[in-house]
Amino acid sequence: MTGPEVETTYREAMRDAIREALATDDRVIVLGEDVADYGGTYAVTKGLHEEFGRDRVRNTPLSESGFVGAGIGAALGGLRPIVEIMTVNFSLLALDQIVNTAATLRHMSGGQFHVPLVIRMTTGAGRQLAAQHSHSLEGWYAHVPGLKVIAPATASDARWMLPTALADPNPVILFEHNALYGEHGSIDPVGGPVDITQAAIRRSGNDVSIIAWAGMVHKAMAAAAVLADQGVDAEVIDLRSLRPLDADTLAESVARTHHAVVVDEGWLTAGLNAEIAALITERCFWTLDAPVRRLASAEVPIPYAQHLEEHAIPQVDDIVAAVNRLVRDGV
Amino acid sequence: MSEISPPTSLAEVRNHLERAIGAVAPDVVDEVQSLDADLDFFEEFGLDSMDRLTIMESLVAGTGVAIPDEVVPRLTTIQALSDHLTSG
Amino acid sequence: MSVAPEQIEYVMPSLGADMDEGSVIEWHVAVGDRVARGDVVARVETDKSDIDIEIWRDGEVEEILVAPGRLVPVGTPLLRLAASGEAVAAAVQPDDAREAVEAGSDRAPDTDPDSIVTPSSRPPAVVRSGTGLWATPLARRTAAEQGVDLTAVVGSGPNGAIRRRDLPAADGAVSSDGAPPAEEASAEARPRTRADRMRRAIADRMSQANRDIPHYFLERQIDVSALMDYLGRVNSDVEVADRVVPAAAFVRATALAAARHGELNGHWRDGAFVPSGAVNVAVAISLRGGGLVTPQIQQADTVGLIATMARLKAMTLEARSGVLRSTSMGAGSADPDGNITDAADQASTITVTNLGERGADLVHGVISPPEVALVGFGRIAQRPWVVDGQVQPRHMVTATLAADHRATDGATGSRFLATLARLLETPEEL
């Protein structure tokens, strides 16, 4: 049963998802720095502590390793925690807890334990916050077996991917690109949990497949509109899931368009873009009419100055140029 | 160059109309000869008021017969056209 | 010696990289109040939260420029101050001055794109190993299937590499039988013809407009009997070539109404409405094979009814015969040699669509960005209508307005339609 579409923002959609989780499952608790009175760094959890109390929406000291570890323990203890790490940049303090404990516990215990935990963190640059606050490291987590990694890019996915992630018995890392919070979008208010392992074709096309996720999806769509006016018909694929990767959707698309451009806000070397390009080359080798092209951030700690930062991360006209070069010159 | 003379038969009117429609709607011109004379050809061929004006203009030029403004709304079928253009 | 008061404008401050607009919740100062550097002058609401904003100059409040509740972009003047006291020597120019520094140099001084070693932006050096033939996997496979000798093919790729497009015109469909397990699905029809490409471009623009622009739609029944009589009189003593059709009157009335209601005549750019000095009316003309072009009449409010008819006729003929080379579906107009000019003063500022000709009673159009309004006219037909208390058969047309709710709201739209109706009901004024 689906209701009429409702206009909302990505931030409000995620807040509604968390509110619904807290309201419908009393095992759910929210842990994170300044998630209560301050309302969350990006105001996602604003007001929830008033509605559900400080025990269930709980401010933590600045101890990422400490409170992520506590989240894992609580999940082991039967709760369904949603842990907010302010940004992926600070998650490095908790990398040991996530990689060495959350991801490995089930396997190490011979299948006795599982960790039903959702860790939310923002990712991406673009706000002149300089290197320590502007990383895009979702690819690191997508490398780790035992984790599921998802990246909602639209308000609708922000609303309906969380329930599925909470129901998943494994630790799920949910990335929210910092530029998406203000994005408007229409969602189905009574929709229901959606699949979190498949990619979505946001725009179908015949000449090239542009593969993107999180913040880059909107830039890819803008680039596709520009390319359309130049006579290039681009297909835009929103990965939605970074682990597992939806290889079937990627392969079917590239087999049809014979050209692929992967757009990644992270760095090029050993990036998630490299994994995707390898996968496409392996599965679509016989239908490629040009090499798979990767467009990623410059190999530099993200600089503060606006003009340097803008130049460091892929922009719409970079995508348009890369696609045109690939389709026109095969380079 | 065929000199201008009023048409004397329905067939001649069809030819004039064919030339007129050719200028504005080349994609339907080959249906003019076979179109039922009592059907509204503006509806059939999806022609709008601008096309109507251009067609009337070319018919007046081609046949030398005047088409007063108040008569135009009635001239929607080949039969009506023929009645007017051949009445001399 | 006290410094003579200097007139300055206090603007909406930017309090974070992601704050680009805000609305005043309440003013803490009023006209005539004296303020000192660092005083809180108002409380502002933004996407994330409410916050107090400070003023940085001593002085007296002369005028409040923005009423509470109005959402305005950063940089919008909020109040005017007669600033006195210590004038800060380093009155720093606003940010756009800095932009000027950058603007001149695209993104920064002495940018040499090739020298930027972003591994992604410069394709990896193509390694040429051995003297073998260069062809893409797809080209090799297709050649094998069609029995084409690759050595006889000239490649268009890097270092002369052969790509499928270089093979002799195959039927396009790549057969996948007998080839190694390809993932090939049947190739969908590729939009090759100009009309298909135009169809796709229109679809993109419409869906983008529909997605981004929050529309509101208004309708109004207009009695055009007087107009039809008027045109009858005008056309009775002119050659058939110079006759005037109702569409010309609709365009003319729209131009005059747009001139009177400036809020609907202009563009939505970077989150704000930019009114236009000129009334450039774009007319949506449908093409025989499908597709749409929107050539425009510049300063349409100054072009009389007869001249408007002449322009309309010329544009329609050009469009239908394909002479109008550049498809100007956007706000741009085509200048004589066909390139689209999008300069603010030449861009079309409002669009009229007249699909009623093809039998639709009512037309709900979609705005063509960045314009903020689109006027539609349905079919002229005789319908019962009350005149002086009596129901009579009258020539009626339904005019519709599709407008951008960010720029205006229903009240403005209804006033526009009322003016449009009045003009069409008094045709002598056109």
Add this chain to the structure above:
Amino acid sequence: MTGYELKGIPAEACRDLLRDMIRIRVLEERCAELYAASKIRGFLHLYIGEEAVATGVMHALDSDDSVLATYREHGHALLKGIPATGIMAEMFGRSTGCSGGRGGSMHLFDAATRFYGGNAIVGGHLPLAVGLGLADQVAGNDRVTVCFFGEGAMAEGEFHEALNLAALWNLPVLFCCENNRYAMGTSLETSESQVDLALKAAAYAIPAWSVDGMDVLEVARATKRARSMITGGGGPVFIEFQTYRFRAHSMFDPDLYRDPAEIETWKERDPVVTFAGWAIEQSLLTGDDVEALWDAARDEVTAAVIAADEAPLEPVSSLLDHVTATTEEVSS
């Protein structure tokens, strides 16, 4: 009357202490204005209200001592020797900025004066201080490494690991906790089980005590004493400076979590105003002397703003510089 008494610090030193507190105050207020005018972007954390801590500590150090600070480090950077022009240009993102336009407000660095930066990962720089102390100890350098951090950092694991290592290895490190009572939006009582921070640090068997951070003379005296203990081979010292920030955590913080009345009571002990008043009362300085210090500070900051606004942008062609160092660069 404040609790100052003449603490054996000469009058001339009082002028210098007041001058430097006023310089920081003017710099920070102008930053707030420039942020609202979009000239400074990103995050901006101001030191207004805490000036006595940085000033008192810096005046008690040798120029050769190393300093590490947090993202609220404009004052420390200015007094360690980075010129106002270098700081302002950095926040304007210009090539003449002290970090070449790459760091911004939170990442001011200066090798020449051994200023190891603004650090934006809370507690992230405490282990660095331990390392610098270790290096000095091994090389036998007679100097101190001073590490500034907020009370929020004391909840980070790295605080405990760093203090333990420094104490364990008896390293010449002075840990300065600027306790301004709020870690962004979380008050001390809601983040620390043990709110007596000196007592907490003392658990690592090192000298630790608390000082009134609003009294610049008290701060200076305490730092002198701590420095002489450290250089005398006494190992690391922890001082908690009780202070308060008069503005929100950062430029975009509606400050919902603090009681305005509390802010007003702390403002009554404004370190700049109270110290100026005391100096005039003790006829160490005249009203005109104080006014002259304010004017000089305004001129210094205004000149820095003009220079920064006219300074060139870093050429994009240098985007990939400094990612890795070459042996030539480091040995020259």
